[in-house]
């Protein structure tokens with residue numbers, strides 16, 4: 001349990017740093033403060049706890065540390081623990097942990113910048129294919145889906161970013177078809193509800209909405225609510 005928590009937290013700050021292009025050399029060096037370059041000690045590096053002990057500031061230069069690190073770590077630890085409490089309906093823990101590890105940091109990044117870094121999508125594609133042993137890869141069907149996604153994009157060009165289309169394209173290759181369709185539709189259902197609610201609350205008109213947080217949410221929900229074709233068509237008696 002403690003191991004899963006630590007893993008979730010460490011991965012969270014690692015993956016979040018990886019989304020930032022300027023931090024790509026993070027792999028080879030120890031983390032340091034963004035403003036004064038002070039090397040972080042062991043306590044600073046403890047997920048969530050380190051942030052709380054330092055009250056979200058650098059000890060040396062007192063610069064505020066992005067609270068996003070704290071949120072990413074907290075959300076990821078919770079999502080890492082979730083399958084130990086409630087079993088997954090789509091029972092593929094490896095894929096679950098991969099998607100959580102990549103999409104939660106990506107959600108925060110998309111929310112902040114409205115961008116989806118291409119290298120993160122490539123990491124997701126390659127690790128996703130190998131970790132699932134290509135079982136969800138169907139060249140013919142996946143090509144049709146990717147084609148449909150692009151038609152969808154050309155119709156709604158100013159409503160949806162191309163990064164989102166790329167992310168969906170990667171997801172269709174690494175998840176089963178029905179899983180993908182369910183989470184795709186669910187993204188727009190919860191996204192639509194959220195936009196309506198936000199529209200009512202805020203006075204400003206929403207121009208563009210980051211989609212990755214909704215994609216991530218709907219994928220996680222799909223993992224827990226997934227009912228495969230067999231259950232739908234044969235009532236689970238197969």
Ligand SMILES: [Zn+2]
Nearest residue numbers: 033036058061
């Ligand atoms: Zn500093």
